[in-house]
Amino acid sequence: MDKCSWCEATGVVLGSGSVYWELPDGTKAIEILNTPTYSCERCGAVYQSDETVKQIEDQLFLISTVNLNKTVDFQELMKMKRLLKRNYFDFS
Template structure:
């Protein structure tokens, strides 16, 4: 877990679950993902997802059938979708 805000360096942060909107990798549409692990800063009032969570979502969207995803899906539901590939072969990092 982060110990300080990535934006303002405040230590007045807490974790929560928030709703985010994500464009699918093919660019055809955006979806709403609910209950995403997030960081909330009480000083600068930003709500964001850690780099690890962002990568997790992006990797998952590359390896599942995105056509089967409804307009809204819970984070855990997204993570539990059947995978078409073993891993994200498009990640060259």
């Protein structure tokens, strides 16, 4: 990604950071550490790519979130055992 999704300036930097996500069932929100994150030097926006957002949403939909801690590392979250092989409800 070489352009900012918000202001379309160049100079976007890939890093990592914490994001907060509501679980699909709405029971709680969690903090996901070390999530791939883009930062714009011009406008200051900090955001995730559409691909990363989809990865998180699919994974949270496909794992058992009952015993999920309030804080989890991105890589740890992505490695959690899935109840289904893929999101069969995603028609995109």
